[in-house]
Amino acid sequence: MSMRVVVVGAGITGVCAAEWLRRDGHAVTLVDRVPPGDRGQASFGNAGLLARCSVVPVSVPGLLAKAPGMLLDPDSPLFLRWSYLPRLLPWLVPFLRNGRRERMETIVGDIAALTNDSVEQHEALAAGTPAARFIRRGEYGFLYPDRAAFEADAMSYALKRAHGFTWEEHEGAALQARDPGLQPGHGFLATFPDHGWITAPGPYVAALAETFRAGGGVVRAAEVADVKPGTVTLAGGEELQAERIVLSAGIWSRRFAEGLGYTVPLEAERGYHLMLRGASHAPSHPCMVTAGKFVVTPMEAGLRLAGVVEFGGTAAPPSAAPVDLLRRQVRKVYPGLTWEEEESWMGFRPSLPDSVPMLGESPRAPGVILAFGSQHLGLTIGPRLGRMVADLAAGRRANLDLTPYAVDRFNA
Ligand SMILES: Cc1cc2nc3c(=O)[nH]c(=O)nc-3n(C[C@H](O)[C@H](O)[C@H](O)COP(=O)(O)OP(=O)(O)OC[C@H]3O[C@@H](n4cnc5c(N)ncnc54)[C@H](O)[C@@H]3O)c2cc1C
Numbered sequence: 001m002s003m004r005v006v007v008v009g010a011g012i013t014g015v016c017a018a019e020w021l022r023r024d025g026h027a028v029t030l031v032d033r034v035p036p037g038d039r040g041q042a043s044f045g046n047a048g049l050l051a052r053c054s055v056v057p058v059s060v061p062g063l064l065a066k067a068p069g070m071l072l073d074p075d076s077p078l079f080l081r082w083s084y085l086p087r088l089l090p091w092l093v094p095f096l097r098n099g100r101r102e103r104m105e106t107i108v109g110d111i112a113a114l115t116n117d118s119v120e121q122h123e124a125l126a127a128g129t130p131a132a133r134f135i136r137r138g139e140y141g142f143l144y145p146d147r148a149a150f151e152a153d154a155m156s157y158a159l160k161r162a163h164g165f166t167w168e169e170h171e172g173a174a175l176q177a178r179d180p181g182l183q184p185g186h187g188f189l190a191t192f193p194d195h196g197w198i199t200a201p202g203p204y205v206a207a208l209a210e211t212f213r214a215g216g217g218v219v220r221a222a223e224v225a226d227v228k229p230g231t232v233t234l235a236g237g238e239e240l241q242a243e244r245i246v247l248s249a250g251i252w253s254r255r256f257a258e259g260l261g262y263t264v265p266l267e268a269e270r271g272y273h274l275m276l277r278g279a280s281h282a283p284s285h286p287c288m289v290t291a292g293k294f295v296v297t298p299m300e301a302g303l304r305l306a307g308v309v310e311f312g313g314t315a316a317p318p319s320a321a322p323v324d325l326l327r328r329q330v331r332k333v334y335p336g337l338t339w340e341e342e343e344s345w346m347g348f349r350p351s352l353p354d355s356v357p358m359l360g361e362s363p364r365a366p367g368v369i370l371a372f373g374s375q376h377l378g379l380t381i382g383p384r385l386g387r388m389v390a391d392l393a394a395g396r397r398a399n400l401d402l403t404p405y406a407v408d409r410f411n412a
Contacts, residue, residue: 005028008245012378034221048199052119111356166193170190242367244367245369247369356404359388362406
């Protein structure tokens, strides 16, 4: 049965949902105040990874003990605007509690269930469209200063292995031969096969949205003022009526979901990128520089360094220190690296304290499907979430237990 559907938010989550809904035969309107792929979206500036093996959340056993030292260390990738701490605490406390071993292992499974087929999900959505040219298949590497640092991450690798991921290890002359730009005589690399990346995340979202539009979908440039079952109200008062509404407005979803009666402890994990144009060297595949918790990704426009976590809400302007850290750290890894131009960017990862998204609907707001909170993995899981949104809208049974992603799980 064809329905009218309005999708609020045209980042990677909303665009994928809109396109799968359109392919199901619905009359879909995608509403956003910025054009799909705009730099105001988290989906514009990410590291481009289809990181199916990134199943271990940020909150792990021992984080609480390590965090204060990290916050005081200028070379650490964790930043906090201290004045924001009181507002962060209601999110931070359950976030840290979710790092307990047993709970974390459950979360790893909940994440893996969404990431495991991510490269294939992107290929399936983009096949035969202009978006396909942005998808690369390849390895994903984790670069350490030395083998000891890699071994200190043993828990993470054991969890990855338990979920079917295997890796190869490279060091010494073999590592130097793989990547001659690396600091000589230094380093250890673990590479995971069968991964992928997007060579221009913003244009990729734009190309998917254009595919949606060319297929008969409607893209509306408008600010959404309110969401109620059956009605999306635009700023200015125009009302869009729909049998189904999808709320996929990234970090900005909170206000609308709370208006529908949901408890939504959604926090912005601010992340940064530094785009290096005319870089003298690029690895052949994306690499996580583990000491700086950022990824070096070869992209169409140059070399992108993206990552870092800063807590400070959405209102504060970008900070200088995370970008300085990216610049310093990349020089440690690639001492001879030069570039002609650079451009920095900050965006908001929409994160819930249990590190898994909200996906589904409930009797609180019939017909309104929530799809947000993809934290560090929104690009990776976008097409998968989009497909599941279309299944939910049609009333098809998911081939996955959706309980971990339940939209009212934070309601008392
Ligand atoms: C530095 C960094 C690196 C990252 N690296 C990766 C990576 O390598 N791989 C990966 O999988 N993920 C990565 N991520 C995470 C990923 O980018 C996000 O999870 C994902 O982009 C979230 O997508 P989204 O569509 O939910 O939100 P967004 O892309 O932020 O889109 C939300 C949209 O909603 C719109 N909107 C909000 N409110 C309104 C309103 N009132 N009216 C109209 N429109 C509205 C906004 O304008 C926006 O366009 C990274 C994130 C960062 C910050």
